[in-house]
Every structure is written in C-alpha cells, then in structure tokens.
Amino acid sequence: MGRWRARIAVEGATLRYRRGVTSTARSIGNATIELVIGDITRESVDAIANAANEALRGGGGVDGAIHRAAGPGLLAELRERFPDGAPTGTAVATGAHDLPARWILHAVGPIWRGGDQGEAEQLAGAYRSCLRLAVELGARSLAFPAISMGIYGYPPHPAARIALATVGEHLREVGAPELVRFVLFSEETYERFADALGELT
Numbered sequence: 371m372g373r374w375r376a377r378i379a380v381e382g383a384t385l386r387y388r389r390g391v392t393s394t395a396r397s398i399g400n401a402t403i404e405l406v407i408g409d410i411t412r413e414s415v416d417a418i419a420n421a422a423n424e425a426l427r428g429g430g431g432v433d434g435a436i437h438r439a440a441g442p443g444l445l446a447e448l449r450e451r452f453p454d455g456a457p458t459g460t461a462v463a464t465g466a467h468d469l470p471a472r473w474i475l476h477a478v479g480p481i482w483r484g485g486d487q488g489e490a491e492q493l494a495g496a497y498r499s500c501l502r503l504a505v506e507l508g509a510r511s512l513a514f515p516a517i518s519m520g521i522y523g524y525p526p527h528p529a530a531r532i533a534l535a536t537v538g539e540h541l542r543e544v545g546a547p548e549l550v551r552f553v554l555f556s557e558e559t560y561e562r563f564a565d566a567l568g569e570l571t
C-alpha cells in the first residue's frame with residue numbers, strides 16, 4: 371500500500387486523488403474499507419476477488435477480464451485443482467499468474483431469482499469466504515468487485531448493503547485484512563456502495 375493511499379483513509383471522507391478518481395474510506399478498528407472506481411485487474415493488493423460461476427472456467431464481465439489479464443495459466447490451475455468447480459456462496463483461491471496481485475479468490479455469487487431463493491445468504495457467503503481465505507493466506511489487502519451485480523442481476527442497493535455489512539461484521543470480529551477495497555467499474559455502482567457505506571452502523 372503506497373503512502374498516498376494511507377493518507378486517504380479518513381473516516382467518511384470523499385476525496386479526489388490521482389487522475390480525478392473518486393474514493394471513499396471508512397475505518398473499522400485498525401482496518402479500512404475503501405471504495406474506488408477502477409479496473410480490478412490493475413490492483414496491486416495482495417488478493418483480488420473474482421465474480422465467478424460454479425464451473426470456475428472463466429466467463430464474461432470481471433471474470434473474463436481477470437482471465438484475460440492473468441493469462442492461460444489461471445484456467446489451467448482451476449482445471450487441475452478444482453475439477454468440480456465450487457458451489458454458490460463459496461470461494462476458492464488460486465495464484466494470480468500475470469496479475470500484479472498475489473492471489474485470486476474466485477467467489478461464486480448467486481444469480482438473482484427474485485430474492486426468496488436464499489440469494490442474500492449466498493451473496494454474504496461469497497464475500498465471507500473471500501475474507502476468510504484472505505486471512506488464512508496472510509493477505510493484508512483484498513480488493514472486491516461488485517459480486518453478482520452484473521450479469522447475475524442482483525439489485526444494486528441490497529447487494530451493496532450486504533457486501534458492506536458482511537465486510538464490516540468480519541472486520542469487527544477478526545480485524546484483518548487491514549485493507550478491504552471495493553473496486554467498482556462505474557460511477558453508478560460506486561454511488562450505490564457509497565450510500566450503503568454511509569448506512570453501515
């Protein structure tokens with residue numbers, strides 16, 4: 371984590387830094403939750419999460435971007451180590467191959483089916499699994515995309531609330547990783563997360 375990033379970790383503050391990118395940060399104990407707009411494949415945090423599917427063989431959206439940037443070694447590792455994929459609401463870890471991060475945590479979020487099919491618990495489970503894996507691996511910084519909020523169609527406001535509540539609860543209990551950054555692909559998604567961060571108790 372560069373020094374300029376540490377400087378923006380001011381509770382509740384929204385600041386403009388580097389090339390006009392917007393960022394919001396909030397402290398929970400000694401840990402920080404940060405929101406930025408950007409491309410997660412470029413993040414040099416210890417671990418990045420991927421919004422994968424149960425097959426774990428790549429796809430579109432952020433999954434496609436991560437596979438393209440990580441190179442073919444990623445698919446080979448997934449095939450070899452996870453021949454049966456992973457169930458919805460869980461995550462698995464691989465190396466980061468050609469990405470600047472050290473690990474990729476492949477989280478399987480739920481497909482939105484109206485909200486009464488256990489989607490909320492599955493979405494929380496996907497985030498929680500990544501947080502636990504990050505702690506097990508010793509990752510001090512972890513970046514998340516907006517899991518299930520693209521192709522899987524989860525409505526933005528509840529999805530952002532669940533994401534932040536799950537991270538907040540984990541950080542209050544465990545105190546690590548020290549930085550959890552949401553790397554959001556559009557201003558609109560960023561705004562939904564900023565609203566939900568403001569509501570976080």
Ligand code: APR
Binds near residue numbers: 516
């Ligand atoms: N960096 C950060 N966020 C990104 C990037 C990127 N490079 N590319 C896309 N996104 C954003 C999308 O705009 C969306 O807000 O990630 C969020 C998640 O969207 P999806 O990638 O569509 O993921 P999801 O809704 O969880 O659907 C998963 O999509 O491609 C498949 O294999 C994947 O089947 C799985 C499904």
